[in-house]
Amino acid sequence: MKSIKLKKKILVMDDEEPIREILGCILREEGYDVVTAGDGIEGLEFAYQEEIDLVILDVTMPEMDGYQVCRLLKSDNDYKHIPIIMLTSKDKKSQRFWGLKAGADRYVIKPFEPEELLKMIIQVLNKE
Numbered sequence: 001m002k003s004i005k006l007k008k009k010i011l012v013m014d015d016e017e018p019i020r021e022i023l024g025c026i027l028r029e030e031g032y033d034v035v036t037a038g039d040g041i042e043g044l045e046f047a048y049q050e051e052i053d054l055v056i057l058d059v060t061m062p063e064m065d066g067y068q069v070c071r072l073l074k075s076d077n078d079y080k081h082i083p084i085i086m087l088t089s090k091d092k093k094s095q096r097f098w099g100l101k102a103g104a105d106r107y108v109i110k111p112f113e114p115e116e117l118l119k120m121i122i123q124v125l126n127k128e
Contacts, residue, residue, distance in 0.1 A: 010053065014056075015060065039064065044072065060089075087108045088108070106124060
């Protein structure tokens with residue numbers, strides 16, 4: 001019998017600890033389970049070990065950047081259904097293009113408005 005998961009689990013990958021903490025607080029306050037990682041490799045390990053419903057990731061991270069993480073998840077049949085929001089300070093059109101081309105569902109520029117990000121999270125989670 002399949003267990004019913006009540007809370008959605010969000011993986012936040014960002015090399016800046018304050019961003020991880022702020023996002024974690026915002027998301028937990030809204031009732032989400034949150035797992036955080038400081039780099040792409042650590043984030044992928046969580047993604048492969050946990051039952052993740054959404055990934056929020058930065059483009060610039062040590063070990064493996066957000067584009068690489070996104071491409072790996074989206075090229076794997078077991079994980080390609082997981083929505084990905086890139087949350088980054090990279091605001092050039094070419095960077096947005098490559099983020100979406102890598103498979104991101106949304107591309108958000110920092111600084112971000114928490115309310116807008118939460119609306120976007122609900123939209124991508126309900127797209128399933």
